[in-house]
Amino acid sequence: xxxxxxxxxxxxxxxxxxxxxxxxxxxxxxxxxxxxxxxxxxxxxxxxxxxxxxxxxxxxxxxxxxxxxxxxxxxxxxxxxxxxxxxxxxxxxxxxxxxxxxxxxxxxxxxxxxxxxxxxxxxxxxxxxxxxxxxxxxxxxxxxxxxxxxxxxxxxxxxxxxxxxxxxxxxxxxxxxxxxxxxxxxxxxxxxxxxxxxxxxxxxxxxxxxxxxxxxxxxxxxxxxxxxxxxxxxxxxxxxxxxxxxxxxxxxxxxxxxxxxxxxxxxxxxxxxxxxxxxxxxxxxxxxxxxxxxxxxxxxxxxxxxxxxxxxxxxxxxxxxxxxxxxxxxxxxxxxxxxxxxxxxxxxxxxxxxxxxxxxxxxxxxxxxxxxxxxxxxxxxxxxxxxxxxxxxxxxxxxxxxxxxxxxxxxxxxxxxxxxxxxxxxxxxxxxxxxxxxxx
Ligand SMILES: Cc1cc2nc3c(=O)[nH]c(=O)nc-3n(C[C@H](O)[C@H](O)[C@H](O)COP(=O)(O)OP(=O)(O)OC[C@H]3O[C@@H](n4cnc5c(N)ncnc54)[C@H](O)[C@@H]3O)c2cc1C
Numbered sequence: 001x002x003x004x005x006x007x008x009x010x011x012x013x014x015x016x017x018x019x020x021x022x023x024x025x026x027x028x029x030x031x032x033x034x035x036x037x038x039x040x041x042x043x044x045x046x047x048x049x050x051x052x053x054x055x056x057x058x059x060x061x062x063x064x065x066x067x068x069x070x071x072x073x074x075x076x077x078x079x080x081x082x083x084x085x086x087x088x089x090x091x092x093x094x095x096x097x098x099x100x101x102x103x104x105x106x107x108x109x110x111x112x113x114x115x116x117x118x119x120x121x122x123x124x125x126x127x128x129x130x131x132x133x134x135x136x137x138x139x140x141x142x143x144x145x146x147x148x149x150x151x152x153x154x155x156x157x158x159x160x161x162x163x164x165x166x167x168x169x170x171x172x173x174x175x176x177x178x179x180x181x182x183x184x185x186x187x188x189x190x191x192x193x194x195x196x197x198x199x200x201x202x203x204x205x206x207x208x209x210x211x212x213x214x215x216x217x218x219x220x221x222x223x224x225x226x227x228x229x230x231x232x233x234x235x236x237x238x239x240x241x242x243x244x245x246x247x248x249x250x251x252x253x254x255x256x257x258x259x260x261x262x263x264x265x266x267x268x269x270x271x272x273x274x275x276x277x278x279x280x281x282x283x284x285x286x287x288x289x290x291x292x293x294x295x296x297x298x299x300x301x302x303x304x305x306x307x308x309x310x311x312x313x314x315x316x317x318x319x320x321x322x323x324x325x326x327x328x329x330x331x332x333x334x335x336x337x338x339x340x341x342x343x344x345x346x347x348x349x350x351x352x353x354x355x356x357x358x359x360x361x362x363x364x365x366x367x368x369x370x371x372x373x374x375x376x377x378x379x380x381x382x383x384x385x386x387x388x389x390x391x392x393x394x395x396x397x398x399x400x401x402x403x404x405x406x407x408x409x410x411x412x413x414x415x416x417x418x419x420x421x422x423x424x425x426x427x428x429x430x431x432x433x434x435x436x437x438x439x440x
Contacts (some may be wrong), residue, residue: 062190165376
C-alpha cells in the first residue's frame, strides 16, 4: 500500500462517501468528510424510535452484494448479516395474492390463464433472452411488450415498475431491468445487518477516524471551485477550506448549484431527471401479509408498495411491533411530494386500514413520513455512452453519485463499487504525480 500525503475532501457522508473515505485513509491520505446533515448514512440514515435506530427508508442486502459484503468484512462485520428467505405478495384491485411459486402464478387471477403461463415461461428465460443484446438502446416497454404481450405489460409491468420511474418507465433502457433481475436472481433470500445499517455506518466512521481521517457533521458545502493545484470550498457559515482533490457524492443537480461559474462550465451538461420518494414508516401491533414486498396495484391508494421489514428482521428489536414501510416514488415537484409529512401520514394510515381492514385503529402505534428528492435517476436510452465521467475534466474534482452506477442498480453495493472505482482513479493519479509522470 503506497502512503500519500495528499489532502482530500469527500463531500457527503452517505455510503459512497464513507466507503471512499475509508479506502483513502487506509492508503494514508489525509481525508476530511464534510456532511451537511447532522448524521451519517445519507439515504440509509435513521431516526430514533424507542431507543432504536430505524432506517428512514427500507434497506436490505442481496446475496449478490459482493462489494458491500467485502467492505463489511474489512470493518469487522463479516458475520453481521442475517439472511432469511422472504416472500412476495401482490395486491391488485383490493385482492391479495401470493406471488412466489409456479402454483401462485397459476392462481394469479388478474391475468388470464394463458397469460399466466406466458408470464412464467418468459420470466424464466428473460435473463437469457436479453443476453448479448444491445438493451441499452432498447426501450423497456418495447422489449417487455414484445416478449410478454400488451396485457401483461399494461396490467403488471407498467404499474409495478412504472411507480419507480414515473410515466417514462417505458422509455428507460431495458438494460436497467435486465441488470436488476441479475441482482435479484435469488430474490427470496435477503439480508439485514445485526444492529441495522447504522452498524455499517458506525464501523466505517470508526475505521476512518482511527486511520486519522476527520468527519465533520452539519458542515454543508456551499460553494466549490477548482484551482490550479486543488479545490477551494466554502462551508457552513463561510469557512473556506482548500483541498488537493475533492470527491463529491452529492447528486448532480445539487452539485451544479454548488459549483462556481468556472467549475459549472466544466460539469457534464446533463438534464438527467430523478425520481424522489415519499415513505411512510409504520409501527403496527400486528403483521400485515408476512411478505417482504407487496406491490399495490389499482387499489386507489396514494402509495403503491408495502415493504414489511419485520418479515426479514423479526420483531424483537422493536418490542414485538411490526415495522412496515409504505412507499411511493414520485417527482419532487409533485403535489404528493410537496405535501406536509404529518398530513400524508394521517391519510396513509387511513388508506392502509382500508387496504387491510383487519387493522384496527389501536393496531397503529405510530406513523411517520420521510422524503428524499434525488433517489432514482431516470436514465435515457443509450445512457452507457452518455453517463457522466467520474473525473470532471480539467479540474481536481471527482464526482461519484447514483447517476454514475448505471447499468448497476442503485444500491449500497453499487455505491461501494463506485467508491472503489473513484478512489482507484484518485490513488492512481496521485501515484503518477509523485512519480513525476504526467496525469492521464
Ligand atoms: C426507499 C429506498 C429504498 C432503498 N432500498 C435499498 C435497499 O434495499 N438496498 C440497497 O442497497 N439500497 C437501497 N436504496 C438505495 C440506497 O439507499 C442508495 O443507492 C445509496 O444510499 C446512495 O448512497 P450515496 O452515498 O451515493 O448517496 P446519499 O446516501 O444520498 O448520500 C449523499 C450525502 O451527501 C450529503 N450532502 C448533500 N449535499 C451536501 C452538501 N452540500 N454538503 C455536504 N453534504 C451534502 C447528504 O446529506 C447525504 O448524506 C434505497 C433507497 C431508497 C430511497
